Amino acid sequence: MPEPSAPTAARRVTVVGIGADGWAGLTEAARSVVLDAPVVVGSRRQLALLPDVEGQERRAWPSPFSLDPVDGDRSTVVLASGDPFVSGVATSLLPRHGEVLDVVPAVSSIALARARMLWPAETVGVVSTVGRSLQPLVRELAPGRRLLVLTSGPGTPADLAALLVAHGYGASTLTVLGDLGAATESRIDATAATWDAGSHDVPPLHVVAIVCDGPASGSWVAGLPDDAYEHDGQLTKRDLRAAALARLAPQPGQRLWDLGAGAGSVGIEWLRAHPTCHADAVERDPARADRIARNADALGVPRLDVHRGDALDVAARLPGPHAVFVGGGATAPGLLDLCRDRLRPGGRLVVHGVTLETEQVLAGAYAEHGGELTRHAVETAAPIGTFTGWTPARAVTQWSWTKEHRS
Ligand SMILES: C[S@@+](CC[C@H](N)C(=O)[O-])C[C@H]1O[C@@H](n2cnc3c(N)ncnc32)[C@H](O)[C@@H]1O
Known part of the structure; x- marks a missing residue:
């Protein structure tokens, strides 16, 4: 007979990364983890990508967002986009569920963006603006620098373009890479100065690749003017x-x-x-x-x-x-x-x-x-x-x- 505490002790929280190609893109191992889970938590869009599983409980993230759906006694799979540790939900779960956490990553949108741009990882800075201000980008500006920006929604490229122009970086190129890995994958090329918000159809899921072109105005070494x-x-x-x-x-x-x-x-x-x-x-x-x-x-x-x-x-x-x-x-x-x-x-x-x-x-x-x-x-x-x-x-x-x- 198992100890009375065994079911709780065996509880795991497994974060499974899922790409824009959905269920079809998951490995067999990742699929088994999802199919065997008593509870699956994710966004409504992600949950809709899964096949029906009899008896499985599905919980959508609430609005305003909270991690409450992950609480409970039963093992739970949490769906994340791409690599759950790239500006993802695994990072948020770590403090509260770190003792029982497993992570099964998929290919990150950052890796896909690098592949499309033919940019080696060592040559690129990554900035996440998901749910945050765009201002941290200012520290990253330097002539010729390559940046990949994780974004908050379709309005972000226009805001990024305005920020670049305001800092003398209007000549920078912006490449908006949408729905990476999906059949609907798209690409828009422009410069910050010529970005015209009205004329572009930006998909909600996108990464912005920037090649910075502007003055050498900041320094990471102390002693700004x-x-x-x-x-x-x-x-x-x-x-x-x-x-x-x-x-x-x-x-x-x-x-x-x-x-x-x-x-x-x-x-x-x-x-x-x-x-x-x-x-x-x-x-x-x-x-x-x-x-x-x-x-x-x-x-x-x-x-x-x-x-x-x-x-x-x-x-x-x-x-x-x-x-x-x-x-x-x-x-x-x-x-x-x-x-x-x-x-x-x-x-x-x-x-x-x-x-x-x-x-x-x-x-x-x-x-x-x-x-x-x-x-x-x-x-x-x-x-x-x-x-x-x-x-x-x-x-x-x-x-x-x-x-x-x-x-
Ligand atoms: C919370 S972050 C999560 C990143 C994710 N963990 C990853 O590895 O791709 C969400 C942001 O990632 C980007 N993103 C995620 N999937 C994407 C895709 N398939 N195509 C383009 N961008 C994507 C978007 O910028 C989106 O707003």
């Missing part, structure tokens, strides 16, 4: 920003706190370093906090979390960071101790100060905890009458410190 930001003067200037980020050392998946974020430039450049980075920007002034969000959007990192409030109050309830930047206000009692305390092992702290009072705090911190104390004096050439001379910016004192790997 100051005029890349909207600001009121409260901006960590280019050379100091580069010096700070060199020490903050962004790594994939890591989190930065940008405390007293001003225009948000340090958090924004941390995020631009890698698409899996996280950042919290804390700013007390509401107008500046709004400006930070606008800058993040314009520079392709709308995922920056902007918090309005006092650095000490807000930081106390944020998830622990891998790096902290304090651009101003380091004299606030307890702030640097809180940062050192909350930093994860191996975490980096960088603090800037321009006043004598902050300099004293930083000199004291350096004496007590070590690290690196640096004074940056930047001078820029500017006209003096008909001649040219050096214009000094205020010298900035920078303390940087790294927490032990094991404390």
Whole structure:
């Protein structure tokens, strides 16, 4: 006799990828998994692709979308399009069902698009805009770059074209690849500048292939020009920003706190370093906090979390960071101790100060905890009458410190 808990313990959630060619395109093994399942979950379109199976329960995703239909005691097959781990439902199921999850992938629309474009995988960037803003594409723009974009619906190519034109990339080519792998497969070729939304019949399922043609305006290395930001003067200037980020050392998946974020430039450049980075920007002034969000959007990192409030109050309830930047206000009692305390092992702290009072705090911190104390004096050439001379910016004192790997 099985243990009473056996039926629950044996429950599996199997995500089966299905292409635009439907049931006919599934392997024998994938078909058996679907036919043997007591419960099948999918979109109405996907469920309609399956043959009838007596006694099998079929559940369509609800609107608004939720993963609730996957809950229960019985083994369940979940239908996904293409590769379930390419911007797919398997990723969403992982946190709640990871212990019982199996994945049977089909060919991804990205692989099919690469095949149609004859683009080797190593030469292509992939951006998903499914259910999200298009702004992350801004970070990806570079002359000659190839991009494949997963889209949200028939309106996306027109929005993409407008975004490319707005960033000086109107000459980029757009190839809209519809219903890849189906008998109804289609292709539209245009440039961003000449895209005419009214004259194209874009199918709901499509991938957009882009060959970028425009200026080399962004960089993934820290130190964007100051005029890349909207600001009121409260901006960590280019050379100091580069010096700070060199020490903050962004790594994939890591989190930065940008405390007293001003225009948000340090958090924004941390995020631009890698698409899996996280950042919290804390700013007390509401107008500046709004400006930070606008800058993040314009520079392709709308995922920056902007918090309005006092650095000490807000930081106390944020998830622990891998790096902290304090651009101003380091004299606030307890702030640097809180940062050192909350930093994860191996975490980096960088603090800037321009006043004598902050300099004293930083000199004291350096004496007590070590690290690196640096004074940056930047001078820029500017006209003096008909001649040219050096214009000094205020010298900035920078303390940087790294927490032990094991404390
Ligand atoms: C949620 S993503 C899922 C991607 C899927 N996991 C894959 O591997 O293809 C959905 C998006 O994938 C793209 N897509 C999926 N199947 C497609 C097909 N047969 N032809 C073109 N695009 C497709 C569309 O951009 C669609 O909006």
